[in-house]
Amino acid sequence: MSEPLTAASAPPPAPGGEEYLALDFVNSAVALPGGHFIDFLGTPEATNRWLTEHGLAPADAGVQEMCATQLRSLREHIRALFAARVTGLPPLPAALSAVNDALGRAPTAALLYWDEKNGPYRTAPCPTDEILDRALATLAANTADLLTGPDADRLTSCDSTPCNRYLLRHGRRHWCSTRCGDRARAARAYARRTQPKAD
Incomplete structure (x- = not known):
């Protein structure tokens, strides 16, 4: 089930999201209580807005569905790598390949072209492709x-069900937000109250 993107329904950035863009990126798909879900990359327009807010694209970039799909795919691969790191399990080879492929996409220099009339010249590739790359x-x-x-050892997943966000742990805190912490404490208190008493 999808919920409209509103400031009230979206949790605040998780700890570490200000320091690591990748953390904020994987947390751009949020599972909320009641089966609700927010995806800040759910449409090309939302993706363009997210990229603009994070300094990765101009507001008029005109992100298309193909670009949004590529970003959502990379997000899932990064989530898989974060999950592997947090659980101590080996990473999926496809996730490593996807991140390494993306690393190689950044144009490092203007390319060399040749014009019949003016000869050789250098310029950056197509601007839209360059923005995505x-x-x-x-x-x-x-x-x-x-x-x-x-900070890798501080990476953890939120300890509050159904939250699917990652954060950088500070001290003993294992929640991405006060809202998740309150929900986890309430669930523990409820479990204690409803457990049968031992005779």
């Missing part, structure tokens, strides 16, 4: 930085 490469590089950097 740079966004994918930036997100992949930030993922690699997080997974190989000093």
Whole structure:
């Protein structure tokens, strides 16, 4: 079930999302109580808005469904890598390949072209392709930085069901937001009250 994108229904950024764009990226699909779901990359327009808000595309980039699909696919591969890191299990080879492929997409230099009239010249590739490639490469590089950097040991998943977000743990905190922490504490309190008393 999908819920309209509203500030009231979306949780605040998870701890670490300000430091690591990749963390905010994987958390752009949020499972909420009651079977509700918010996907900030659910449509081309929403994807363009998310990219613009994160400095990865101009507001008039005109993101198409194909681009949004590529970004959603990379998000799922990064989620798989985060899950592997958190659980200590080996990563899926497809997830590693997807991140490495995205890393290689960033144009490092203007390409060489040849004009019949004026001869050789250099220019960047098609701007729309370049925007997507740079966004994918930036997100992949930030993922690699997080997974190989000093904060990797702090990466964890939110401990509140049904939340599917990741965060950087601070102290003993295992929740992505106060809302999730309150929900987890309430669930524990309810479980204690409803457990049969031992004789």
